[in-house]
Amino acid sequence: MAWFKVDDTFSVHPKTRRAGNAAIGLWVRCGAWSSCFGTEGHVPLSLAREFGSRREIEQLVEAGLWEPNGDGYRMHDFLDYNPTKEHEARRKQLDRERKRRWRERHEDGGQSKGRDA
Secondary structure (H helix, E strand, C coil), rough: CCCCCCCCHHCCCCCHHHHCCHHHHHHHHHHHHHHCCCCCEEEEEEHHHHCCCCCHHHHHHHHHCCCEECCEEECHHHHCCCCHHHHHHHHHHHHHHHHHHHHHCCCCEEECCCCCC
């Protein structure tokens, strides 16, 4: 499972305060979506409009939290706080390998589960 990380001072940052609560709700939803789908902070215009209003989008741009990038927006500093798609894929692969090795070490074909030898 990927996580969308937010700096613990975000709630009092001037950009956050300037954008307003509704726009920050859009920012959070889009950040979580980006993390889930590995877009590294890219938010397609269609998704931004599905999740929020034009005014909320404008507020995020005006506050400097989003940067227009042609076909949508880039979340400012997203990769400063969140892993890249490549890093997250590697972490998941290592986790799968770790779990596989654990299962191999601990599986005994059910021979000792609740049975007396």
